[in-house]
Amino acid sequence: MCAQVDAEIEEVPGDATTGEDDAVPVGVKLGSTRTVVALPTEDGSAIKTIRTLTCLASYEDPLTGEEKYLYGEEAATEYPDRVQFMLRSGLPEDADRAELTEQFFGAVIESHDIPEDSAVVYAIPTIDNPAGLENLQNVIENSPIGDELIESYPESLCGAIPAFGDGLEAIEEIFIAVNMGSTNLEASAYRRGEQLSPTTTGAITGNEVDRIIANYVEEETQGRVNIDITTAREYKEEHADFDNFEPFTDVIQQPGGGSHEFTIERSVMDAVDEYLDDVVEEFANSFLSQLASDNMKVYQLALDRPIVLTGGMACIPGIVEEFESRVEQALGRDVEAVTADRPDLAATIGAQRIAARLA
Ligand SMILES: Nc1ncnc2c1ncn2[C@@H]1O[C@H](COP(=O)(O)OP(=O)(O)OP(=O)(O)O)[C@@H](O)[C@H]1O
Ligand SMILES: [Mg+2]
Structure with a gap:
């Protein structure tokens, strides 16, 4: 029996009816700050999201001397001195951290009854770190869920899905997504689901x-x-x-x-204001010039469509409009920026929709 992982549970609109014998479609994001899981509610009338801090702390049982673990908010609040965020850099850096991530994820799955007979889509960060990605892949493959299917899609694509509509409209579009996370800033163009010119920096986070x-x-x-x-x-x-x-x-x-x-x-506000200036500069100077030189046509088409902001930092009220006007100033042209209702949950909800389609 492992420790319960306390989490914030919310319901978001979504049609999630599946047949009696169908595998349950589940979306998962193992983020460096928070892990979010999304799956249909019991009656299939909505999507339930489970959100917890991606961290653990160990302590010694005073009676048995056994090493015990706490997870999520409880670990962060009770053991601020010892809490460990296993995905501090965005991915499990080594085998030890991969094992702790596995243990944490197992505890989330058990505490919240995520079914093993499931089709699971993971929203994965775009980071140029093959060893870290392989460790994450191991965590995913060793987890007890996903008997029916396991797939991964880029986090910024998944996060853009709820911004475009109630279905998978984003997969049919050409657009640019900017993912504003805790350890990375990533920008990519998407052409019918194909990721183009991904640019990632760990300096603006x-x-x-x-x-x-x-x-x-x-x-x-x-x-x-x-x-x-x-x-x-x-x-x-x-x-x-x-x-x-x-x-x-x-x-x-x-x-x-x-x-x-x-x-x-x-x-x-001084700190977030400087952050947004850095985001806009990276977006306008590095990412857009790379995209223009890789693929001029996609660059032109994408700038005529909404730019989608994803990731937890996009939750800051007014940041979308502010991003839009600073980009307009930098480029000397009109652009439109949009986001999902809940940018912090969007990647997981998008992944869940893909899982429902694939299941
Ligand atoms: N409501 C909010 N207001 C402001 N910032 C927020 C809010 N919610 C989350 N954040 C911030 O967003 C960041 C987390 O974003 P996200 O969950 O997308 O990151 P991640 O996927 O864990 O990290 P990364 O992909 O960079 O490794 C954190 O810095 C967090 O403090
Ligand atoms: Mg992320």
């Missing part, structure tokens, strides 16, 4: 934003407040907003007793 927020908070409070990167991430996820940012206050306990209240006015 959600994790880097968190580190910068932590530094800026120290500066903004004249060195009185030091926050860890988990707190910085929470500030970003709760408060970053290009439309309506509101300064917010927080309290820290002082080492000698007492507490210190402080207000954050600039740290969060």
Whole structure:
């Protein structure tokens, strides 16, 4: 019996009726920050998503001396000093981390009754790291689910699917997707599902934003407040907003007793503002020039269609409109940017739709 993995469960609209004997179509994203699984609800009237932090912490059982594990939010909150994010760089870097990922994923599957008789599609990051991708492939193949079918599709393609409609319209289109994740920024063009000119950088990332927020908070409070990167991430996820940012206050306990209240006015928005400038510059200068030189026609066609923003950083309110106007300024032409309703869940939901079609 393994530890329960607590997770946020949500239902999103989607027609998911399958026949009695059909394998259950499941979408999975093993992300560096969060793992998301999507599958039909019992009655098939909607899609259920299960979302948890991709992390674990071990501790020793005081009675038996046995090594035990906690997963997800529980591990991150109770053991901030020891918690391990196995996919810190986006993929399992070595055999040890692959094994821990397998163990974590097994616990998620068991805790949430993901059926073994399933057709599973994985949303996979586009990263030029063959060893890491092979480790991820092993995790996938060794997992107990996917008896019927196991397939992988690029994360940014999967994430664009819910942005285009209720079905798999994206697979018929020519468009550009920009995936704004925690460890990587990726841009690709898609032509009827074929990935063209993928560009990835590990320099412009959600994790880097968190580190910068932590530094800026120290500066903004004249060195009185030091926050860890988990707190910085929470500030970003709760408060970053290009439309309506509101300064917010927080309290820290002082080492000698007492507490210190402080207000954050600039740290969060300065960091995400710089991030977005970097995203636009990378997109306009590196990715688009590569695409134009690889395939001028696709470049022209794609810029006349909506650019799809995917990944968790696309959840920041107003970021889509802000991206659009900064790209317009950089290129000197009109463009349109769009996103799915829930960019953080979109890749998994898209993968689930592909699984339903393939099953
Ligand atoms: N509501 C939100 N507001 C702001 N940022 C968010 C929100 N939700 C998630 N994020 C940020 O998005 C990032 C995670 O995005 P995503 O889940 O797409 O990454 P990932 O797939 O785990 O990472 P990668 O593909 O880069 O390895 C994190 O930096 C997270 O803090
Ligand atoms: Mg990702």
